[in-house]
Amino acid sequence: AQSVTQPDIHITVSEGASLELRCNYSYGATPYLFWYVQSPGQGLQLLLKYFSGDTLVQGIKGFEAEFKRSQSSFNLRKPSVHWSDAAEYFCAVLTESSASKIIFGSGTRLSIRP
């Protein structure tokens, strides 16, 4: 069965430091991959998505993610975080075999240290 794993439940980084949030997926073929961000009391906002082509994907708010087929990973990165980046981040996978259903990971909560 398709699945998404976000191994880090909670991460704290200092403002201005770099960030990497991990995401691993389980699926035989090439999946469609997404990163969403959810601020407290808000819905999910799409940061970026990968469907095909260049494996390094640029998103909004200075985020990027790299698809690595050999590692079944789609890690999210940002070179310098801002206090406003504190939120919950969800990795998701869309697979045709799951009737076009998006499966979300359990999320990583990001805290920013002043």
Next chain:
Amino acid sequence: EAGVVQSPRYKIIEKKQPVAFWCNPISGHNTLYWYRQNLGQGPELLIRYENEEAVDDSQLPKDRFSAERLKGVDSTLKIQPAELGDSAVYLCASSLVGSGETQYFGPGTRLLVL
């Protein structure tokens, strides 16, 4: 352009009572999704509509949950009767074509069942 609108934003009810949530998708979006997000988890799909047809309701607990999208625009999700375990955030999302297209999320309805 207005985003996905949901109401109410918060609802507190006693167990065994009925409750309904309303969603108005982005204008022109033919696909509408209802998700449930438990505390500390990612969203899980309950039902997906393409226009007025429910094309995936495999995860909808049909003994107590029902949904409708009569005119292919706005939608209502109902729980009757509610149970303690139904406490969660109910998210609505919409997209233009369906699978593979970006889903835009509403702010959600936070339900507390006492």
